[in-house]
Amino acid sequence: MMLVALTACGSKDGGSAKIKFATDAAYAPMEYMDKGKMTGFDIEFLDAVMKEAGISYEVVNTGWDTMLTSVEQGKEYQGGISSVSITDKRKESYDYSIPYFESINMILVKEGSPVKSAADLKDKKVAVQISTTADTLMSGIMGADNKSLKRMDNNTLALMELENNGVDAVVADVAIVREYVKNNPNKKLVAISDPKNFESEYYGILLPKGSELKAKIDPAIKKIIENGTYTTVYKKWFGQEPDTKKLLEQK
Template structure:
């Protein structure tokens, strides 16, 4: 009886230790840090809309995390190989991505935009045919370009900064990418050099946080998101980065 009691106590102790270890595990979060105003590096820290939201989710869910910066096109493969535990970087929830990773509930609604030089005569997405276009590897904009502007000469780059350099050098006539990124750049570093076409070329695209298939972090994240959106923290973060509360 004593041996059975000892064995039972040992099993319980091991189970408790495993549970504690699981809680203390540091979550690895993949992020493209050239994604202003969502994710970028400033004064040695990772900042932006996504990063503020991530901090609140971690606080609400009770987990520690570390940010692993990588090219946007590497995020989904890194989730598939379990090299990261989650990815946040304004990731569009496309049907193709849903087949290979799990997503949180929608936390932002985005669109695709067109960025051109200040003197460009491109006025809408309909004018992109036959033009030299820059976009990001693995982004939803590449699919849109293939489907809607098949005659465009598209060059793909790993980072946002690469596209901007291509545009400023004259090697690209337009950049097609996430509208909020382009809007932020046009108002800041690109002011007076580039302009963003006012009308998006793709509207109402849901954005979510991505996870490996079957991750138990999905439910925890969704629960945290609901609380953050309900108590006003989400609106405060949105206003901080976009100048207004979410609609």
């Protein structure tokens, strides 16, 4: 896999060693490649956090599975940011920053599909990105060993599978589904919300267990949420105000 790095420097660290973050830049509008450049909400958010914390850093596009493995090891990469939902299961292997983004999974189908909710997916072919909360949710609904549940390396492949009629639906985070629908108006796609089966979840910056970095970035995240920097970045990418009060209430 070709690794693409984005490097930036904090303004207060006086030349300390760079912190390396891994990401999976295939998750527009959160993190993705645009004309060879890494961009997206997570990328700009992380930049604001690290500047506030005064830490030099770089972001490397490693892919999802490599990110999870390497951050858990805590050697080459000291953190990961890639729309990573905070879950009790992952907390067994990782530490997280405080939450910085509220999300929820959605269902994406083609127009005319009989699917109206997650319950309708039990006997359908569904694509998800492997090792995500969408994978966990659909494993519970369809069965972990169900051959109709296709686990793809990334959401781009899952979406292509839907386009090519290889599956009946894709389940992915709201930001990814809405962005794809917005950018592909001619493909006649329908995004379905199902809060009964898909609850809100929160993203955090992924850290190795016992990471000293948490004590530095948590106050920086809180500060940029409180001073309006977060809202500016959020509105740029999503065109609406974030619920920062609700975000700051999360632990």
